[in-house]
Amino acid sequence: MKYDIFNLTQKRDDGWSAKRVLNHAADQVRLADELGFETAWFAEHHLSNYCLIPSPLMACAYLAPITKTIRLGAAVVVAPLYNPLRLVQEIALVDQLSDGRLSLGLGAGYQDYEFDRFGVKLKDGVEMTVEMLDIIERALTADSFAYDGKHYKIPQTQIATKTVQQPLPDIWVAGLSGIESLQDRMVASGYCPMHSPAWMPIDVVKRPRAGYDDRLRKAGRDPDTARFGVQRFIYVTDDKAEARKAAEHARYSSRLSQSLTNNTYKFDGYYIREEVCDYEPPIEDCMKNYVIGSADHAIETLVKDWETVRPSNIICTLQLGGVPEEKVMRTLELLGSKIIPGVEKELAARGAKQPEAIVTRPQLAQAAE
């Protein structure tokens, strides 16, 4: 498997300045770069403490000159909140600045709170994201292009800066597993899906994985090597009280996310109030569902993840809800020194195949030219 690191850049309270949150994320990425992680991902959210980064591509541009080999990813660009021409050009710019290390995650968004304030209808989000993907493919692969979609109309236009990665940068899509046409297109084009069980058991990813496998087989691709990302909250400790505390930190993040999803959020200033979610698992179950425990437990859990849904990439999320920085860095170091080697040894014994290389082969949609 490959191992990534995910930065939500959450601000738990006034004890964390924005600068401290951003510096902490940068510190994690620098260490992950040294340890050989494949990709450092940055989330995008707006107008609350849930995530401080409004522009993951700006974060990638910031990290590009201070990292060496780690790929830099947006997970995800909330596509409907962008002007397509600005997004396309910034994708190319960041791929150039990082010398071809950009991974572009796309998502349709899920927070009414954000969409309302951007003047965009959340119900249009999926259609807009599909059209945005059309535009990204055309703009970056053609000398000149025009687009006449339902949501976007662009006259004949040239993009001066193209990506280092040809024909396109590495593209990932979050969620949207129910959008049949998009899923088929992803399989044909080599785009990678990403999923997260959050506070639920890993089994919840089985269904989208099974659907993805069917599509891969129909397309003649090998499900055992196709790329498939799974995000996991990981915290390494031998101390039970500390483990529970870590689960509470991660649960805080999921509670905020759910309140934004369900439009039940309440604010104190720009802080979303942490409120119990009707359907949240008990904290004891959360502790089991997250990857929390000793290094050996982490190895066992990640091997089980592979056996359950065969991720090509484990997207390690270490900082949620204000986990102390030194604990995050300790877990990251243990991942590099013990856990990842331990998992890989177990997978080798099980005959696991290496994930395929990153290759995009855009299948341009016929419509909207």
Next chain:
Amino acid sequence: MLSLLSEQPLHLGIRRGTAKLECDAWGVDMEEARERFAECLKITRLAHAGEPFQFEGKHFQMDRKVPMRLAPRADRINFYGAIGSPNSAEIMADLDLPPLVVANFPLHVQTRVIEAWEERTHTRGGRLDRDRPIMVQAWIADTGAEAQALVRHWAQLFFELQARHYQLDESAYQDIKGYEQFAKFFGNLKRIADPEQMGPWIDLQFVGTPATVRRQVEAYIEIGFNRFIIQVATYGVPRAVRHDMLRRFATDVAPKFSNCFQRGKAVQQTNETRGGIAP
């Protein structure tokens, strides 16, 4: 986010947009550009004030309260309004934006630009002690003839490219309210691209021996500019030439005007891309 990441003063030049092909691609009516520019600036300032805000404008409506969570370092963010005429100098002064000028216009026009900005700023009780940057190309050599050869060679490429970029729009500007003067300006680009006709434009740049360039800097300071953006990275100019020009400016010209450029520190500072000097 940028002000937090940079940890340094952030200088942002802003303008309404001049390339018609860009506005067309974005679906923006150029006749609305000036109003949109003013509204964007108001929204930005509201946001940077740090309090939740709403906005009701002609082009932008933000009827939901928007909180700012990043607490931007507003004290480090400096906006400048791009100015190309005395008229736009007054508009930027009304918006409380210091001028950002490109050295493309004769010195008497630059003088009128600064005078107009100062007069309007004074009238409305604004601050005059602001940075007033001007972007100037620098071509420095041991002899004047050598510097002239350099600028004529490299600037030709730059203007040919600009002429091609704006040629698409040359005729279109005549009928766009608020952009009438651009038709003439973009038409001139093609003429300036001819090295034989480049002379008047060259006279406005920092071209010559270090002693000549120091006098040219003084002329701009006399007009009222106090921050210089040295432009050497134009189309086709090799990296070594760019670095050489920056180095010469930093070592042979700038120390006379700024303590930041003391000899011995200059090369290091150039490598840190310090381009501005404040007398």
